[in-house]
Amino acid sequence: MNTYEKIYLVVRQIPYGKVASYGQVAALAGNKRWSRVVGYALHVNPDEKGIPCYRVVTKDGYPSKAFAFGGENKQIELLMSEGIEFLDGHVDMRKYCWDIPSEAVLVSD
DNA sequence: CAGTTGACGGCCC
DNA sequence: GGGGCCGCCAACT
Numbered sequence: 001m002n003t004y005e006k007i008y009l010v011v012r013q014i015p016y017g018k019v020a021s022y023g024q025v026a027a028l029a030g031n032k033r034w035s036r037v038v039g040y041a042l043h044v045n046p047d048e049k050g051i052p053c054y055r056v057v058t059k060d061g062y063p064s065k066a067f068a069f070g071g072e073n074k075q076i077e078l079l080m081s082e083g084i085e086f087l088d089g090h091v092d093m094r095k096y097c098w099d100i101p102s103e104a105v106l107v108s109d
Numbered sequence: 110c111a112g113t114t115g116a117c118g119g120c121c122c
Numbered sequence: 123g124g125g126g127c128c129g130c131c132a133a134c135t
Contacts, residue, residue, distance in 0.1 A: 003132065022117050026131095032118085033130045039116035040133065056116075064116035 006030055007041040014055045017082045019091055020098035021059040028100070039064065054078045061091035 006029040013028075014020050026034035042053045043066075054075040057063050063075040076086055084096050 023119095026117085031131075034132080035117040036115060036130065037117090037132050040114090040131095042116055044133090045116090053116075058116085059118065066116050 003029070003034065003037060004041045004044070007034070007038050008047070008051055011042065011051050011053065011056060014052060014098055017084060017096070018098045019055050019057050019061070019079065019084060019093070019096050021057060021061075021093070023059055024098060024100075025056060055082075057091060057093075059093070061093040061096075062089065 007025060010025045010028045011020075014025075022035040022038045023032055026032050026038045029038065038056070042051070042056060045051055045053055054063070054067075063072050063079075065072060067075050076089070079091065080086060084091055
């Protein structure tokens with residue numbers, strides 16, 4: 001299992017109507033410091049359909065500007081479709097941050 | 110093999 | 123509270 005696959009699996013675990021920060025995903029994938037690596041992994045995004053990269057935002061709740069699969073606004077639109085409210089272009093992480101089930105989870109195989 | 114880059118995060122001003 | 127700088131780890135050239 002490579003680092004990327006772990007990240008992809010974690011991202012795939014993000015439930016509907018919730019968002020996770022890169023650091024959050026990185027932590028679940030194995031190391032919190034993979035925040036940047038997570039971004040790189042999603043950048044290559046091998047499966048745009050299976051991997052809801054739009055549910056991944058920065059810790060501030062802002063979508064990445066370099067979002068190139070449809071535009072940053074597109075990401076916001078998708079998230080709003082899931083019941084997530086945007087305040088001045090950013091999500092309320094206090095409420096919409098992914099509620100981690102236990103802690104490390106996933107990435108089992 | 111070594112240097113640079115990059116969908117970030119945290120600390121400091 | 124907002125903006126800027128440094129640090130991290132893996133992938134890329």
